[in-house]
Amino acid sequence: MPAKDIYHDAVKNALIKDGWIITADPYPIKYAEVKLFADLAGEKTIAASRQGQQIVIEIKSFISRSPMRDFETALGQYLIYKALLTIDYPEQKLYLAIGQKVYEDFFQQVAIKFILEKYQVSLLIIDLQQEEIIQWIN
Template sequence: MPAKDIYHNEVKNALLKDGWTITADPYFIKYEDAELYADLAAEKPIAAQRQGQKIVVEIKTFVGRSLMYDFHGALGQYMVYRNLIQLTEPEYKLYLAIDDVVYQNFFQRKSIQLITNENKLCLMVVEMEKEEIMQWIN
């Protein structure tokens, strides 16, 4: 079992506050010879007659030796998880959960915006102290 991220509980609580039900903690990804764990899976009912939304959330803190180094790792992990989830459970959408401060100070850079757009990175921006989702970026 992988270690939980520093902001694991804050992101989980933010999802719960926003009306999501946590369905897996962690979320197991299995494909052929690959066995991986994303941080969370959640589901949110939209309406009684329609199927709800299902998401997988990978949480990243960006507290390593540099923001760019952490971004490299997060992007690679995101792409691997997204590809395997699309093959195994395509009804789930993968989000990278990040702190709102990292979003404002790093993800607003033109180079990072270009990379996130080109790679169709979905972000969940969370205000960690308040445990609130500030923004969903698809």
């Protein structure tokens, strides 16, 4: 089992505050001989349609001295998880959860925005102190 990210509980609490039910912590992703773990999975019933929305969350803290290196690792992990989820669970939406400060300080760079758009990375921006969702970016 992988170690939890330092912001794991803050992200989990923000999702719960927003009405999500955590269905897995961590969430196993299996294909052939590969077994990986995303940080969380959640579900939310949408009253109008009575259908549940399902998400998988990969949490990244970006606390090393090199945010670019952290980004390279996070992007690689995100793309692997996204590809494997499409095999058996195409209805699940994958999000990369990051803190608001990292989003404002690093993810607003032109090159980073280009990469996010190119690879269709969905983000979940969290206020880590208040444990609240700031923004969903698809």
